[in-house]
Amino acid sequence: MGFDDVLKRYFDRVYTEVDFVKKTYSSLKDLGFNDDNTIAATCICRDEISQTLRSIIKHMWGEAFNLSSLAGMFFAGKTGLSAAMHHAPVEDGKERYVFYALPHIAIDSDGKPGVCRREGREGASTACGALAAFQKEMAGGRLNLALDNEDVEQSLLKTRLLGEIPYGKVPDLIELTKITQTAIQADLERTLDKVVNKDISNYAVITGIQIHGPENNYVWPAECYAIVNGKQIHLKVE
Numbered sequence: 733m734g735f736d737d738v739l740k741r742y743f744d745r746v747y748t749e750v751d752f753v754k755k756t757y758s759s760l761k762d763l764g765f766n767d768d769n770t771i772a773a774t775c776i777c778r779d780e781i782s783q784t785l786r787s788i789i790k791h792m793w794g795e796a797f798n799l800s801s802l803a804g805m806f807f808a809g810k811t812g813l814s815a816a817m818h819h820a821p822v823e824d825g826k827e828r829y830v831f832y833a834l835p836h837i838a839i840d841s842d843g844k845p846g847v848c849r850r851e852g853r854e855g856a857s858t859a860c861g862a863l864a865a866f867q868k869e870m871a872g873g874r875l876n877l878a879l880d881n882e883d884v885e886q887s888l889l890k891t892r893l894l895g896e897i898p899y900g901k902v903p904d905l906i907e908l909t910k911i912t913q914t915a916i917q918a919d920l921e922r923t924l925d926k927v928v929n930k931d932i933s934n935y936a937v938i939t940g941i942q943i944h945g946p947e948n949n950y951v952w953p954a955e956c957y958a959i960v961n962g963k964q965i966h967l968k969v970e
């Protein structure tokens with residue numbers, strides 16, 4: 733199976749990063765969000781190959797608050813989110829925010845998940861490296877779950893994601909990336925519930941998985957919605 737076959741099999745629809753951000757921008761524009769009245773925030777991996785998405789978001793929405801940790805995990809917490817949620821311009825008594833939260837995975841031309849090439853380096857590289865390291869540790873049957881003060885984000889990632897994996901199961905990297913996407917979304921939403929004042933804030937949650945192909949980056953959209961005047965509105969990304 734090559735890249736296209738794997739994509740078709742595991743991700744029902746994908747868009748280029750530019751198309752994905754453009755589509756979400758235009759759906760949100762219909763709901764009153766635009767680059768003048770809205771602040772974007774991103775929760776994506778620290779990996780530099782993930783930053784193309786952040787650059788496009790910045791290009792469309794302006795400078796974006798950074799909530800990101802390894803693998804795109806949401807560890808910024810109430811403090812990080814509260815900070816972001818006091819920064820938007822106030823227009824007609826409303827603040828507007830858009831959150832892009834996506835883990836990532838590479839798939840090479842042979843369809844091998846986790847494998848990518850990096851400019852100026854020989855041989856294969858890994859993405860997401862943090863998720864691949866966790867998966868490898870699980871597959872090896874010895875998982876260190878102590879909080880390592882010299883590896884704080886990876887320790888938190890392992891503990892958080894392990895709670896989403898059935899006991900004894902070792903997910904493959906694609907499964908693990910999908911599990912990560914739902915965990916990031918759940919953590920962001922749970923914290924939003926605690927922090928946001930829906931009377932004054934309209935916001936959107938855009939989730940999915942960033943996919944690094946052999947030639948281009950793509951996004952598989954997961955749940956995407958806006959909360960406008962306290963009401964949830966599903967966003968069509970198509």
Ligand SMILES: [Zn+2]
Pocket residue numbers: 777778779802803804836859860861862863
């Ligand atoms: Zn990563």
